[in-house]
Amino acid sequence: MDLASHQFMSYFEPEQASHLCQIAVLESFAEETLVFEEGQAADFLYLVLEGEVEFSKRIDNNKYQTVAVAKTNDFFGELGVLDGEPRSARAVAARGSTLAKICREELIEALQFAKGSSVLQMFNLIIKNLRSTTDRYVNQLVHKQKMVLVGEMVSTIIHDFKSPFTGIKLASEMLKEMHPDEETQEWCELIQLQVQRMLGMAEEVLEFSRGSAVLNKKPIDLIQTLQKFEKLNRVYFDAAKVDVVVRVTEVIVEADENKILRVLQNLVGNAVEALGGRGGRVEIAVTQSEEWVEIKIYDNGPGIPEAIKEKLFEPFVTYGKRTGTGLGTAIAKSIVNAHQGEITYESEDQKGTTFYIKLPKIAR
Ligand SMILES: Nc1ncnc2c1ncn2[C@@H]1O[C@H](COP(=O)(O)OP(=O)(O)O)[C@@H](O)[C@H]1O
Ligand SMILES: [Mg+2]
Structure with a gap:
């Protein structure tokens, strides 16, 4: 105008x-x-x-x-x-x-x-703006306090859920070893896959309710971090018939290793879920420049649904899952941001999705 x-x-x-x-x-x-x-x-x-x-x-x-x-x-x-x-x-x-x-x-x-009347008119508008700003601020505050309460409640409940989950997982592993026949193996793998998902969701909710905790940054070797990640998920990947390829050369980055593992877990977990038991491929590749490290997570799944593309990283945004928390990508983003890094993605319908995580090599 x-x-x-x-x-x-x-x-x-x-x-x-x-x-x-x-x-x-x-x-x-x-x-x-x-x-x-x-x-x-x-x-x-x-x-x-x-x-x-x-x-x-x-x-x-x-x-x-x-x-x-x-x-x-x-x-x-x-x-x-x-x-x-x-x-x-x-x-x-x-x-x-x-x-x-x-x-x-x-x-x-x-x-x-x-003119006095014009000034009055202007003041009316200023007051209206002030009121709406205050309302908005108060609402946000109330919402935040509610979230803290919900978070505390959920975290106690989830905490208690974790040990029976672990129990089921161990028991099915035992059964698998005791009965090598194909049918038992398949059923046990199904149990493990589902329990793994429940554990994953529990972890996500817990992590979210903790908020963006203080980072415990140390120089970490991404080769080792990724090996750890693969080992933790071997059974899960096999049960879901997903080939996970990791490509990394020696890269040292100053970061909180547990949090980085959480980011990988959430994003690779999403990729595996998106492949929906049909099997598929997930690639994790690490590259580096002088200042940055980039972790690329690719899957050849169906792509991020159009309906949520704009708000993917917002909490509670979930789509097409019966049991999604909608927290996985929100947590990943908050962790990457806490490291002063960046997270973006590219996705093509029916072709696949790639997440890019950029982290500064030296903590700032
Ligand atoms: N790699 C992916 N491929 C296809 N869709 C994905 C992928 N990653 C995330 N999504 C979509 O984004 C949604 C949000 O993911 P997330 O924040 O982890 O929450 P949740 O997994 O609990 O639903 C998922 O429900 C899914 O629809
Ligand atoms: Mg998820």
Whole structure:
């Protein structure tokens, strides 16, 4: 939209509006670029002419919580400009955006000459925005507290489930050894596969309810980590008739080994489940550059369902499974992010899926 037709201009007399249009500075922001940081001096009011800006507050060291969004025809940054306090949130362009900036002194002067009724109208809008931001924030807080409670409850229950699961698994292994006939072998493998899945789900829920715990980072050799992973899953892979190929040369990376094993478990587990007992191939390949290590997990399964492609990494997003928790990929992402890494994927319908995990070699 053009600046003159922005709703903010309607609060002023034509002459003032055209003056404001003249002194306003247009600026373009690429996607994901910072408009201002929390705590910075508030020297401009911003009018959104195109795009979208997201506001977030720092809640932990490097975690941000979104509290509001401004779209085309909205304005923001007025609070700091009016009361002279520093920015109370960080603003980032959520898409490519065009903003018009009006500096503090000009705005205050314009307001002094504006009609009382217009100023009132403007204040109404500001208050409405404040209310919706507060509502959103409070709702998020309540939701979070609920999740903590649910998490605690679930984790005690799941904890108690784990030992009978392990018992069943061991017993079926014993049966398999005692009765080598084909039928017993098949039934026992089925029991093991299902128990393994239940254990996997229990682990996922537990991990999620723990939240992003502190990482225990050490230099680890990925050859050894992957060997461990294969050994832990040998029976599972065989029972599911999945060929798992691992390609790795010596790579040392500073990471929390147990957490990396969890990422592999969740993603390879998904791949095996996607192959649905029909058998198939999973490839794990590690490559490296000077600063990064990349772990690639490929499967020749059916591909990520279209319906969830956009929100795959969000918690509780599950599709086409009777017993999915929807936490596997969310946990994988939170672990990779905690390592300052990146996780992405490519997927083609009926051809397969590849997850890419990039980790910095030296912890930052
Ligand atoms: N490799 C894959 N191939 C096909 N679909 C997948 C793959 N990985 C994940 N998915 C889909 O993504 C969904 C979410 O996975 P996840 O977060 O691990 O939760 P869950 O496995 O408990 O459903 C799965 O339900 C499945 O539909
Ligand atoms: Mg899963």
